[in-house]
Amino acid sequence: MxxxxxxxxxxxxxxxxxxxxxxxxxxxxxxxxxxxxxxxxxxxxxxxxxxxxxxxxxxxxxxxxxxxxxxxxxxxxxxxxxxxxxxxxxxxxxxxxxNDIGLFFRSLAGGEWDEFDQPPRVVAVTGSNGKSTTSALIHHILDHAGRPCQLAGNIGRGVLDIEPPHDGEVIVLELSSYQTDLARALTPDVAVFTNLTPDHLDRHGGPGGYFAAKRRLFAEGGPDRAVVGVDEPEGRYMANQLATGPADDRVIRVSTGKLTGEGWFVFARKGFLAEWRKGRQVASIDLRAIPGLPGQHNHQNACAAYAACRTLGLAPRLIEQALHSFAGLPHRSQLIAEIGGVRYVNDSKATNVDSAAKALAAFDRIRWICGGLEKDGGLGALLPATGSVVKAYVIGREAADFAMQLKGVEVEVCTEMGTAVARAAEEAQPGETVLLAPAAASFDQYDSFEKRGEDFAAQVAKLEA
CATH class of the missing domain: 3.40.50.720 (NAD(P)-binding Rossmann-like Domain)
Structure with missing residues (x-):
């Protein structure tokens, strides 16, 4: 504490x-x-x-x-x-x-730090999607490397509930916009911005307020290093604001497409992570065979975690070893079982259109379980990502209305999770994936997305019984 x-x-x-x-x-x-x-x-x-x-x-x-x-x-x-x-x-x-984040940053450092050979460091991760996986992955890499570390914030323990850090320890924090928006003190050593997509707009008065809440971690915090996802305009804007010029390597730009220039870049293209610095490539990692990081969105998470760990002095090959042993997080592209050649994947955390689209892009020939409490904006932006969907099985209290928006997709209204899993399993062929990626909140039927994912896993377990 x-x-x-x-x-x-x-x-x-x-x-x-x-x-x-x-x-x-x-x-x-x-x-x-x-x-x-x-x-x-x-x-x-x-x-x-x-x-x-x-x-x-x-x-x-x-x-x-x-x-x-x-x-x-x-x-x-x-x-x-x-x-x-x-x-x-x-x-x-x-x-x-x-709030508690402000209390944490004003209270973390103490007089005992004067006796440390290496002061503890704080890595803070924010963004719309992928921040939990990125935070957990950074923690996993550090642990694999033998660096003392703790994981807290919006994942794991509360920030004030952790142990006072020891000599050279790294605190990894996942911070939501709710947490960064109000904190009076925000002083991480390394700040990570994964991406930005519309979410929590009512809480922040629109997209501008939402981005402003995320940006405070960088603008107010003044981190020594900033890892910034630049696949959206907001990320490119923020990277530009933070850097003093094209070669300023205090800002590491992260992308799912190739980046060029004089700066420090980490990007994933066609399943390969590449690190470039000062105009030359210094490392490359094949991400395609890493089971805990399927799909382009997880490759983006890997890039952000890799970049953060590089700022902490870890070698590329050590990071690569750790990536291969990362099991992934529950409810985030989590492989539950493989039965009769059919994979069952739980991505209950895909609670908005963007995260569901990324989940759909990670697999071929999908039996898609979706639906729930729909968020603002409708499902129109999701339709271009449904090309790999063989059939959708819709759950939720408003399942019929949700299904009507899935134009061009074969749909069956199931309402309940048990019915959806049973019908998908009955129709699935070897090589296909039954994917729970709801594109909606869970609160019409469940207390949380975790409870929804647990129900999916329980229904899959019945198939093996």
């Missing part, structure tokens, strides 16, 4: 007692703060009692009397579509608002 620095003797309010809120309370208490809390949920009293904090309704006038700071959980809106009443009240009463 990382005790929060500079809060001893102060009263600090915490809004939300979920995972990050609970960790913030404990870290603040360890730093000597008196903590009061508020949570809208039905378990608020029990959670507060477990933590030994008093509940205070932070929406009422005068709630922030004597309070030095409000710490809010990432899932609570602070601006769009409307600020939470407790946050609006903090503004009105002049109470500064921060």
């Amino acid at each position: 990382i005790p929060v620095r500079g809060v001893a003797g102060q009263r600090i309010a915490v809004l939300g007692l979920g995972r990050s809120g609970r960790a913030a309370v404990i870290a603040l208490q360890a730093g000597g703060a008196e903590v009061v809390a508020w949570d809208d949920g039905p378990e608020a009293e029990n959670r507060a009692a477990e933590l030994g904090v008093a509940l205070r309704d932070l929406t009422k006038p005068g709630a922030y009397e004597g309070v030095a700071m409000l710490i809010t959980s990432p899932g609570i809106p602070h601006l769009y579509p409307a600020p939470h009443p407790a946050i609006a009240r903090a503004w009105d009463e002049g109470c500064p608002v921060d």
